[in-house]
Amino acid sequence: MEHIRASGGQRRIRLRREQADAVQTMVDQVLADWGRIDVLVSNSRVQPHAALLEMDEWDWKRTLEVNLSGSFLVLQQAAWPCAGKAAGRL
Numbered sequence: 001m002e003h004i005r006a007s008g009g010q011r012r013i014r015l016r017r018e019q020a021d022a023v024q025t026m027v028d029q030v031l032a033d034w035g036r037i038d039v040l041v042s043n044s045r046v047q048p049h050a051a052l053l054e055m056d057e058w059d060w061k062r063t064l065e066v067n068l069s070g071s072f073l074v075l076q077q078a079a080w081p082c083a084g085k086a087a088g089r090l
Contacts, residue, residue, distance in 0.1 A: 017042070017044060017070035018065045018073065019073075023073045027078055027081070037081055040078045042070075044066065046067060048060070
């Protein structure tokens with residue numbers, strides 16, 4: 001990790017990962033700056049603060065949107081540049 005930091009290789013990007021255009025912009029930015037994606041950690045989620053019987057439809061949809069659709073979009077967009085190159089870890 002220190003070698004990566006010493007060479008300026010640290011990058012953290014915050015985004016609304018359930019929004020496809022934001023995800024694509026993030027991938028494009030990383031590729032423009034670094035030329036490739038070596039490692040991707042897609043680590044975010046939401047957890048409703050209500051029990052099943054108290055949860056409303058908005059909470060349920062938001063949970064699925066961020067936790068499932070968001071993960072799918074990030075992994076899919078980041079995988080395209082790695083496809084066929086036998087490189088990168090997602």
